[in-house]
Amino acid sequence: xxxxxxxxxxxxxxxxxxxxxxxxxxxxxxxxxxxxxxxxxxxxxxxxxxxxxxxxxxxxxxxxxxxxxxxxxxxxxxxxxxxxxxxxxxxxxxxxxxxxxxxxxxxxxxxxxxxxxxxxxxxxxxxxxxxxxxxxxxxxxxxxxxxxxxxxxxxxxxxxxxxxxxxxxxxxxxxxxxxxxxxxxxxxxxxxxxxxxxxxxxxxxxxxxxxxxxxxxxxxxxxxxxxxxxxxxxxxxxxxxxxxxxxxxxxxxxxxxxxxxxxxxxxxxxxxxxxxxxxxxxxxxxxxxxxxxxxxxxxxxxxxx
Amino acid sequence: xxxxxxxxxxxxxxxxxxxxxxxxxxxxxxxxxxxxxxxxxxxxxxxxxxxxxxxxxxxxxxxxxxxxxxxxxxxxxxxxxxxxxxxxxxxxxxxxxxxxxxxxxxxxxxxxxxxxxxxxxxxxxxxxxxxxxxxxxxxxxxxxxxxxxxxxxxxxxxxxxxxxxxxxxxxxxxxxxxxxxxxxxxxxxxxxxxxxxxxxxxxxxxxxxxxxxxxxxxxxxx
Numbered sequence: 001x002x003x004x005x006x007x008x009x010x011x012x013x014x015x016x017x018x019x020x021x022x023x024x025x026x027x028x029x030x031x032x033x034x035x036x037x038x039x040x041x042x043x044x045x046x047x048x049x050x051x052x053x054x055x056x057x058x059x060x061x062x063x064x065x066x067x068x069x070x071x072x073x074x075x076x077x078x079x080x081x082x083x084x085x086x087x088x089x090x091x092x093x094x095x096x097x098x099x100x101x102x103x104x105x106x107x108x109x110x111x112x113x114x115x116x117x118x119x120x121x122x123x124x125x126x127x128x129x130x131x132x133x134x135x136x137x138x139x140x141x142x143x144x145x146x147x148x149x150x151x152x153x154x155x156x157x158x159x160x161x162x163x164x165x166x167x168x169x170x171x172x173x174x175x176x177x178x179x180x181x182x183x184x185x186x187x188x189x190x191x192x193x194x195x196x197x198x199x200x201x202x203x204x205x206x207x208x209x210x211x212x213x214x215x216x217x218x219x220x221x222x223x224x225x226x227x228x229x230x231x232x233x234x235x236x237x238x239x240x241x242x243x244x245x246x247x248x249x250x251x252x253x254x255x256x257x258x259x260x261x262x263x264x265x266x267x268x269x270x271x272x273x274x275x276x277x278x279x280x281x282x283x284x285x286x287x288x289x290x291x292x293x294x295x296x297x298x299x300x301x302x303x304x305x
Numbered sequence: 306x307x308x309x310x311x312x313x314x315x316x317x318x319x320x321x322x323x324x325x326x327x328x329x330x331x332x333x334x335x336x337x338x339x340x341x342x343x344x345x346x347x348x349x350x351x352x353x354x355x356x357x358x359x360x361x362x363x364x365x366x367x368x369x370x371x372x373x374x375x376x377x378x379x380x381x382x383x384x385x386x387x388x389x390x391x392x393x394x395x396x397x398x399x400x401x402x403x404x405x406x407x408x409x410x411x412x413x414x415x416x417x418x419x420x421x422x423x424x425x426x427x428x429x430x431x432x433x434x435x436x437x438x439x440x441x442x443x444x445x446x447x448x449x450x451x452x453x454x455x456x457x458x459x460x461x462x463x464x465x466x467x468x469x470x471x472x473x474x475x476x477x478x479x480x481x482x483x484x485x486x487x488x489x490x491x492x493x494x495x496x497x498x499x500x501x502x503x504x505x506x507x508x509x510x511x512x513x514x515x516x517x518x519x520x521x522x523x524x525x526x527x
């Protein structure tokens with residue numbers, strides 16, 4: 001075992017994993033995180049805590065992870081290279097290890113221009129792939145980026161993101177290969193709405209044997225309203241929301257029900273795709289729907305490993 | 306070239322207020338090519354300041370001069386008499402020019418009339434764009450002659466992030482994704498395999514993060 005995390009044990013034993021996202025609040029109250037933890041506790045194997053997502057300042061990801069851990073949940077520490085240089089990243093990795101965090105997701109991060117401090121100076125000292133490699137070296141060789149020895153273990157199950165819907169399409173598999181070669185143990189993908197494109201991407205992934213090298217968790221974003229569908233279609237870079245999905249949401253008498261239906265259909269289709277090792281549900285501001293989706297997808301109860 | 310743009314007039318007016326004899330000093334190389342600080346822009350700006358002063362009833366004389374390069378002491382020294390006769394110099398050079406003036410004329414008020422923007426190229430008349438970040442360790446041989454440090458919003462070295470769509474960067478539909486351009490060019494050159502390898506962490510110390518930079522060529526020193 002690299003980290004001994006629940007997520008690692010589950011994926012290594014070949015079982016289908018379910019993870020979800022819990023964004024920390026724009027404030028200091030632990031209750032927000034704890035409430036999300038309560039909602040998601042029984043239906044997920046691990047819970048991602050986002051790191052200033054969309055470049056909006058929130059409670060730190062590490063604090064959110066600790067709050068969840070105190071409740072007996074397993075967190076996935078998301079970390080972006082936008083806000084920290086190599087010193088700060090390594091120092092936070094050590095701190096997270098000391099606090100018993102065992103999963104990390106290494107990300108570039110949305111550009112600061114999108115957030116609530118658009119005039120900030122972005123860091124981008126190293127990129128997400130170099131970050132993955134750095135954590136792997138810390139874990140496997142007990143070495144910092146500069147080659148110096150680390151005292152103590154750094155047991156992390158290392159994750160990365162993949163976006164099959166961004167351009168250039170052919171390079172997306174190469175980028176995944178680089179992440180796997182850098183040391184990504186698991187991958188959480190961008191939210192999937194364009195199934196034909198995802199299936200095509202997964203075929204290229206399998207052709208390169210990447211599904212054997214890393215565990216791929218397919219991303220899902222439950223849609224609450226037609227407004228949300230339209231917003232994601234038109235405004236979110238790197239998301240591909242087909243017109244058909246927007247139309248379904250627009251025509252629905254009960255949009256929320258339709259959103260759940262779309263999500264469940266997607267999960268059913270994903271179960272038929274070879275090389276998928278789990279799902280990752282990003283129900284932003286709709287965390288209370290996750291347990292129903294997991295239940296109705298036939299993925300309850302979550303296995304104990 | 307170094308690309309620069311003139312500051313807005315209100316800022317210039319405020320900054321130069323109260324300096325009776327003001328010298329507007331142009332720079333005939335990059336600033337002229339940027340249409341921000343050549344002889345012609347010096348004349349235009351000086352006359353605008355004169356008009357504004359007349360309107361507000363402020364006294365004083367606005368003088369005009371331009372030299373080949375404000376970043377070279379030998380050219381700067383050519384205007385020492387003009388500088389001696391004024392109360393302040395409004396430099397229309399880049400930040401390097403402004404600072405060399407301040408060094409050569411320690412007792413004189415030196416003001417910046419331009420904002421220095423970037424190392425770039427002229428795309429067409431009236432359009433300039435950034436090409437080089439002056440990082441001190443060129444990697445263009447590995448990126449098909451297109452620089453991700455200067456032209457990727459996140460300075461990524463291992464390919465485009467998940468925000469690259471239709472050839473554009475996630476920050477704006479007006480910004481090309483340089484990684485798309487790099488991939489297209491490597492594809493044309495049949496060298497796409499170059500991107501399979503992981504690009505190592507960059508040493509940013511020659512890029513200015515090791516402190517202010519200086520270059521010494523012993524063979525050229527007198």
